Structure formats: C-alpha cells, structure tokens
Amino acid sequence: MLDKIKEFASTFFVTGDPMIYGADVSIALATIGIVFVLTYFKKWGWLWKNWLTTVDHKKVGIMYILASILMLFRGGVDALLMRIQLASPDVTLLHPEHYNQIFTTHGTIMILFMAMPLMFGLFNIAVPLQIGARDVAFPFLNALSFWLFFMGAMLFNLSFVIGGSPDAGWLSYPPLSELQFSPGVGENFYIWGIQISGIGSLATGINFIVTIIKMRAPGMTWMKMPVFTWSVFSSCVIIIFAFPILTITLALLFLDRFGGGHFFTLDFGGNPMMYINLIWMWGHPEVYIVVLPAFGIYSEVISVFSKKKLFGYKSMVYAMFIIAILSFFTWAHHFFTMGSGADVNAFFAISTMVIAIPTGVKVFNWLFTMYRGKIEFKTPMMWSIAFIPNFLIAGLTGVMLSVAPADFQFHNSYFLIAHFHSALIGGVVFGYLAGLYYWWPKMFGFTLPETPGKWAFWFWNIGFYVCFIPQYSLGLMGMTRRLSTYGWDTGWQPLNFVSTIGAFLMGIGFLFQVLQILLGIKNFRKLKDTTGDPWGGHTLEWSIPSPAPEYNFATIPQVEERDDWWAEKDKRAKGIFRKQPPIEAIHMPKNSAIPFIMSVFFFIAGFGFVFGWSFFYIPGLIGVAICMICRSFFSYDADYYIPADEVKRTEAAIRGSV
Numbered sequence: 266m267l268d269k270i271k272e273f274a275s276t277f278f279v280t281g282d283p284m285i286y287g288a289d290v291s292i293a294l295a296t297i298g299i300v301f302v303l304t305y306f307k308k309w310g311w312l313w314k315n316w317l318t319t320v321d322h323k324k325v326g327i328m329y330i331l332a333s334i335l336m337l338f339r340g341g342v343d344a345l346l347m348r349i350q351l352a353s354p355d356v357t358l359l360h361p362e363h364y365n366q367i368f369t370t371h372g373t374i375m376i377l378f379m380a381m382p383l384m385f386g387l388f389n390i391a392v393p394l395q396i397g398a399r400d401v402a403f404p405f406l407n408a409l410s411f412w413l414f415f416m417g418a419m420l421f422n423l424s425f426v427i428g429g430s431p432d433a434g435w436l437s438y439p440p441l442s443e444l445q446f447s448p449g450v451g452e453n454f455y456i457w458g459i460q461i462s463g464i465g466s467l468a469t470g471i472n473f474i475v476t477i478i479k480m481r482a483p484g485m486t487w488m489k490m491p492v493f494t495w496s497v498f499s500s501c502v503i504i505i506f507a508f509p510i511l512t513i514t515l516a517l518l519f520l521d522r523f524g525g526g527h528f529f530t531l532d533f534g535g536n537p538m539m540y541i542n543l544i545w546m547w548g549h550p551e552v553y554i555v556v557l558p559a560f561g562i563y564s565e566v567i568s569v570f571s572k573k574k575l576f577g578y579k580s581m582v583y584a585m586f587i588i589a590i591l592s593f594f595t596w597a598h599h600f601f602t603m604g605s606g607a608d609v610n611a612f613f614a615i616s617t618m619v620i621a622i623p624t625g626v627k628v629f630n631w632l633f634t635m636y637r638g639k640i641e642f643k644t645p646m647m648w649s650i651a652f653i654p655n656f657l658i659a660g661l662t663g664v665m666l667s668v669a670p671a672d673f674q675f676h677n678s679y680f681l682i683a684h685f686h687s688a689l690i691g692g693v694v695f696g697y698l699a700g701l702y703y704w705w706p707k708m709f710g711f712t713l714p715e716t717p718g719k720w721a722f723w724f725w726n727i728g729f730y731v732c733f734i735p736q737y738s739l740g741l742m743g744m745t746r747r748l749s750t751y752g753w754d755t756g757w758q759p760l761n762f763v764s765t766i767g768a769f770l771m772g773i774g775f776l777f778q779v780l781q782i783l784l785g786i787k788n789f790r791k792l793k794d795t796t797g798d799p800w801g802g803h804t805l806e807w808s809i810p811s812p813a814p815e816y817n818f819a820t821i822p823q824v825e826e827r828d829d830w831w832a833e834k835d836k837r838a839k840g841i842f843r844k845q846p847p848i849e850a851i852h853m854p855k856n857s858a859i860p861f862i863m864s865v866f867f868f869i870a871g872f873g874f875v876f877g878w879s880f881f882y883i884p885g886l887i888g889v890a891i892c893m894i895c896r897s898f899f900s901y902d903a904d905y906y907i908p909a910d911e912v913k914r915t916e917a918a919i920r921g922s923v
C-alpha cells in the first residue's frame with residue numbers, strides 16, 4: 266500500500282516542468298476560490314438543486330456551452346503556445362516532447378471537448394423549442410450524457426497535472442500509442458477520457474433522434490420542420506453509426522495496453538493498419554457530425570436576417586442526408602499514401618469529390634437566399650456571411666487533397682493543416698458562434714451588445730486569414746505537420762511569423778467576446794429581450810418569452826406551415842388569431858442526482874484504469890452498477906405536474922413584466 270501511495274505521489278512531480286507547477290497552483294487556487302465563494306454566499310444548495318441535479322434541457326444546454334467555452338480557452342492556449350514556438354527557429358518555449366503533447370491535447374480537446382459539447386449545447390437549447398416540445402424524449406439520459414461528457418473532459422485534462430499528457434496525436438495511431446512505445450499513462454487518459462464522454466455522445470444522438478421523431482408539435486410534418494432541426498437529425502444519424510466504431514476501436518487499444526492483447530501491435534498477428542481504418546471510419550464522419558449542425562445554423566440565420574424564406578429548403582434537407590451517407594464512404598482518403606492499391610484510392614477519391622456537389626448546392630442556396638433580401642448586419646449574420654468564403658477555401662482545398670496522386674505531395678503537410686482549420690474554424694466555430702449569438706437572448710433573456718461583438722468578429726475573421734492562408738504556401742514549400750522547430754535555411758520563417766500574428770489576432774477576438782459577455786451581464790436590464798423575438802424569427806422558439814419558462818410552452822402549438830411563426834405573425838397583423846386550447850396541468854420530469862453521481866463513479870473507474878489501480882476501478886464500477894440499479898428498480902417517483910393555475914400565474918407574471 267505504501268508503495269502505491271509513493272507511486273501516486275511521484276506522478277505529481279513527473280516532469281519538473283514549471284508550466285505544470287503553474288497549472289497545479291492555479292487549479293488549486295481556482296478550486297479554493299470557487300469553494301470559498303459558494304460557501305460565503307451560501308450557494309451550495311442552489312448549485313445542487315438548480316444545476317447539478319437538473320434534467321431541464323435548457324439548463325443542460327447552458328452547462329454544455331459553459332464547459333465548452335472553457336475548453337475553447339484551454340485548446341486556444343495550447344494553439345498559441347504552439348504558434349509561439351513556430352514563430353521562429355530561435356524560439357525554445359516548448360521542447361519536442363512537450364510540443365507533441367500539446368498538439369495532441371489541442372486537437373483532441375478542440376474536436377471532442379469543445380466542438381462536440383458546444384454543438385450538443387446548441388441542440389439542447391434550440392431543438393425542443395423549435396419543434397414545440399416541453400423537453401427532450403429522455404431528460405434523465407440527457408443529463409447523464411452531459412455529466413459523462415464533463416467527467417470525461419475532466420479526466421482528459423487531469424493528465425496535464427497528474428501523470429503526463431498523451432502525445433501520439435489526436436487519433437493516437439498505433440504502434441506509437443501501444444504500451445511498447447508509449448509506456449506512460451498519457452494514452453490511458455486519452456482512451457478513458459474519450460471513452461467516458463463518448464458514451465454520452467452516443468446517448469445524445471439516440472435522444473435527439475427519438476425527440477425529433479416523436480415529439481414534434483401536432484401539424485409539424487417532416488417537410489415543415491425547421492432546417493436546424495433537420496441538420497441535428499442528420500448529424501445524430503451519423504453519430505449513432507459512427508460512435509460505436511470509436512468505442513470498439515478504443516476498447517481494443519485499451520485491451521492491447523492493459524491486457525497484453527495484440528489487436529494493433531507489430532508482433533503476434535497484430536495489425537496497426539486495422540486501427541487506422543477503424544479510427545477513420547469514425548473520424549471522417551465525425552467532421553460532418555460537427556459541420557452539419559453549423560450548416561443548419563447558417564440556414565436559419567441567413568434566412569432570418571435576409572428576411573426571406575430559405576431558398577431551396579427541400580434541396581437543403583436532401584443535401585444534408587446525401588452528405589451524411591457519403592461521409593461513411595470516404596474514410597480511406599486520410600491514408601492514400603499508406604499502401605492501398607490504385608483502384609481503392611480511385612474509389613475513395615471519387616466518393617470524396619462527390620461530396621462537393623451537395624455542399625455546393627447548399628452554398629448556392631445560401632447565396633440565393635441573400636439575393637435581393639433585406640440583409641441586416643447583426644453579429645449572427647456577420648459570422649454567417651464570413652463563413653461562405655472561408656468554407657469555400659476549405660472545401661476547394663479539400664477537393665485538391667482528394668486527388669489521390671496529388672495527396673502524395675500534400676499529405677501531412679501544412680497544406681492539410683490549413684485545409685482542416687479552415688473547415689473547422691471557418692465552418693464549425695463560426696457557425697456555432699453565430700448560433701450562440703442568435704440563441705443567446707432565448708437562453709438568458711438579454712441580447713449581447715453588438716459593438717464589442719463586431720470587434721470580436723473582425724479580429725477573428727482577419728486573424729483567421731492571416732493565420733491560415735500562409736500555411737497553404739508553407740505546405741507547398743515542404744513544411745510538414747507536427748514539427749516543433751525548423752532551420753533558417755528552409756525559408757519558412759517569414760510565413761510562420763505571419764501565421765503566429767494571425768493566431769494572436771484570433772486570441773484578441775476571443776478576449777473581445779469575453780468582454781462582450783461581461784458587458785452584456787452588466788447592462789442586462791438595458792439589453793433585456795422584452796418581446797421574446799428580438800430578431801423577427803421564423804421558428805417556434807421565438808413565439809415564447811425569453812428566457813423560456815421551465816415548461817417551455819403553456820399550450821402545445823398547432824403547426825400549420827413551414828415557417829410557422831412568420832405565418833402566425835402575418836395573421837395576427839391582419840387581426841386573425843388562432844384559437845388557443847385551454848391551459849392544463851403540465852407533466853414534467855423531476856430532478857435527479859443519479860446522472861451526476863453515476864458520472865463521478867465513471868470518473869473514479871476511469872482514473873483507476875488509467876493507473877491500473879483496482880482499488881479505484883472496482884469501487885468505481887460497483888458505484889456505476891448501483892446507480893443503474895437504483896434508477897432501474899427504485900426511482901418510480903420521477904415526475905410531477907405543474908398545476909394549471911400555477912402555469913396561468915407564471916404566464917401572467919411573464920406578460921406583466923414585459
């Protein structure tokens with residue numbers, strides 16, 4: 266036992282790196298600070314009742330968004346550290362091992378712990394309200410998904426302060442990620458952090474598919490559904506087919522590392538190429554999982570701020586589903602150079618190129634929607650307009666990469682790095698930010714101040730080009746990815762320096778956003794959204810007050826048209842009012858502590874597996890099992906009714922206050 270404790274303690278001081286000590290100290294101080302504030306203001310009960318045990322989709326959404334913005338900060342700091350290191354061959358901020366760790370954690374965090382949860386946050390905020398529902402289909406499971414993501418993310422981040430970060434790249438290719446070549450615990454953190462949050466992602470996929478199929482308001486037929494909801498549906502269909510592949514792949518890698526298996530080793534019949542195929546069978550669809558909802562947001566925002574119906578609604582929907590299906594047939598374009606025959610490469614090259622067609626349809630539809638529209642340049646719209654040229658560059662360079670023989674030149678170069686950052690920042694991040702600005706008033710009841718938002722936008726947008734356009738040239742000049750430094754004689758220094766300046770411009774953009782939120786909170790009375798419909802929206806979430814009451818809709822709306830809220834407002838202007846059904850008692854799910862507690866046990870089990878400590882993982886797994894049993898057999902008292910009188914009182918109070 267004493268040995269175990271010594272071993273445990275030694276892991277804290279594993280590298281002697283001042284950055285890690287700094288992080289240890291700041292985490293300790295932040296924790297003490299939070300505990301102090303909560304105790305001083307007597308907020309523990311509030312935190313527990315309103316947040317930790319909530320099953321309300323709106324609050325779950327807000328927690329997702331908060332956590333993912335924190336992760337954007339962490340991933341962003343990683344990015345800036347790398348860019349400082351690469352600004353010039355003289356810089357010695359990060360030694361090569363540290364650089365390896367940082368690109369690994371940056372890539373993993375940005376995709377799995379920033380983009381995914383930010384996306385889930387927006388799903389939670391918007392989908393039930395857009396389809397006229399009172400919550401998602403399985404609110405308990407929804408809370409569990411959030412806490413699993415959160416604990417997975419915490420476990421992953423813990424690697425930085427205890428034990429050492431993973432360093433085999435964001436997809437952890439074997440044989441490097443096998444025990445033989447990565448004997449530390451970093452890869453275990455990678456496996457368990459992703460595995461735990463991945464269960465949550467899969468559950469969210471199932472939850473939203475069922476919600477969208479079963480819980481749409483009466484009258485909302487498939488082709489009257491808001492286009493964001495369609496994009497969520499298509500993304501979730503990809504999730505439920507792709508995430509099980511990830512789960513299995515990581516489980517097999519874990520068996521190799523933990524149980525002496527030989528699935529992907531070099532010896533005893535193992536085959537690393539099998540891992541590479543499997544991980545990309547998830548990894549490629551994953552990029553469309555995150556981009557399709559962004560497409561949905563652009564469609565909503567561009568239509569609302571052009572004051573025109575979306576051009577080609579049906580073709581938008583078909584295009585998303587064609588992309589979703591095709592996304593499963595392109596995975597091998599990530600390893601054209603790894604020995605497949607010419608025919609295989611040709612098949613995957615063509616299937617990849619075909620994706621340009623439905624995507625092109627969407628791009629033209631957005632342009633036609635804006636054509637002759639009365640465009641209003643509010644922040645959500647600015648991000649959406651800027652996305653189009655950004656994504657065009659990303660998409661067209663993607664098509665260049667898909668030309669298999671040319672990819673022998675581009676593969677693993679900065680040309681690739683520039684391609685995917687263009688798609689992920691110009692497509693995904695810009696889209697989610699547009700969504701965040703768009704739905705912010707619905708979440709919090711006030712709009713964000715426009716001026717700092719516009720500054721943030723320009724810094725991000727200009728910074729984006731300054732950072733990534735030079736990287737296309739660097740790629741063609743021969744600079745490969747995952748380099749921690751280079752020589753003066755390469756001639757890469759000037760463009761790298763420019764690229765670093767661009768990264769800092771984006772960092773300043775992020776600071777403006779923080780400022781914008783702080784100013785918004787400070788002036789929230791002035792910025793209050795009294796109408797519930799600050800943008801003149803077309804979907805149902807804008808028909809109820811901001812923020813939405815806990816039951817969302819006092820009476821479930823009856824949908825008649827595609828842009829139903831626009832149609833309804835037109836009718837009201839003409840003095841025609843739809844008949845409202847009487848207010849009745851509303852059936853609601855009760856809060857539950859099980860999702861939080863069960864996820865804590867998952868965390869404990871994951872932590873145990875990382876270090877191979879049975880005295881952690883056995884109690885952890887037992888805890889998980891007990892939580893499941895409690896939920897399955899002993900929690901019958903899981904719902905309640907809000908009496909009709911109380912609903913009427915709440916509605917009257919909301920209307921009275923506006």
Ligand code: HEA
Pocket residue numbers: 552553555556598599600617618620621622624625626628656657659660661662663664666667668672675676677681684685688689692693
């Ligand atoms: C959201 C993220 C996202 C998106 C949307 C895309 C979209 C596309 N990607 Fe990208 N890609 C990544 C994220 C993304 N990618 C990542 C993260 C990697 C690398 C990971 C790693 O190695 O670590 C990668 C790597 C990658 C490779 C591997 C290269 C290599 O490793 O050597 C290839 C090769 O084919 C490729 C192709 C494409 C194509 C063809 C599209 C298409 O979907 C683009 C379609 C869009 C357009 C073409 C623009 C609009 C169309 C028109 C206006 C119509 C007219 C145009 C034509 C007819 C051409 N991508």
Ligand code: HEM
Pocket residue numbers: 341344345347348368369371372373375376380433434435436682686689690693694732745746747748768771
């Ligand atoms: C904010 C601006 C950003 C900057 C300046 C930046 C910078 C970088 C740098 C310098 C690398 C390492 C390149 C290398 O050495 O190979 C990298 C890798 C990567 N980035 Fe970013 N990045 C940013 C945002 C993002 C975002 C938003 C995402 C995802 C949503 C993302 C996903 C990735 C991935 C997946 C990798 C590959 C990691 C690997 O090679 O294993 N980045 N980024």
Ligand SMILES: [Cu+2]
Pocket residue numbers: 548549552595596598599
């Ligand atoms: Cu791909």
